[in-house]
């Protein structure tokens with residue numbers, strides 16, 4: 001199973017403070033180049049009961065990290081395909097990923113009212 005470049009909430013609860021990056025052979029090829037392999041600042045996942053202003057500020061900081069990440073596209077696609085329900089992945093928040101997934105579903109779902117006409 002692919003380990004996220006940064007810690008999930010579940011993983012963060014079980015991993016000691018000193019984190020070690022996943023071995024490259026355990027991860028996807030993009031994982032080794034992730035800028036956020038060590039998320040010491042805790043930017044990518046919300047602590048419990050995080051106030052809205054703090055969440056928005058933290059997410060913007062995480063997105064700035066993502067913006068300089070060489071594997072942003074791969075990370076984002078991973079998060080969309082899994083799908084990852086929490087955290088900032090590939091520069092997108094969970095809510096933003098839900099919007100992208102919804103748009104993709106709509107784009108690939110045939111319109112039932114669009115029946116071909118037979119002349």
Ligand code: SF4
Nearest residue numbers: 034036066069075090
């Ligand atoms: S795009 Fe962001 S979340 Fe994904 S690996 Fe890079 S820094 Fe981490």
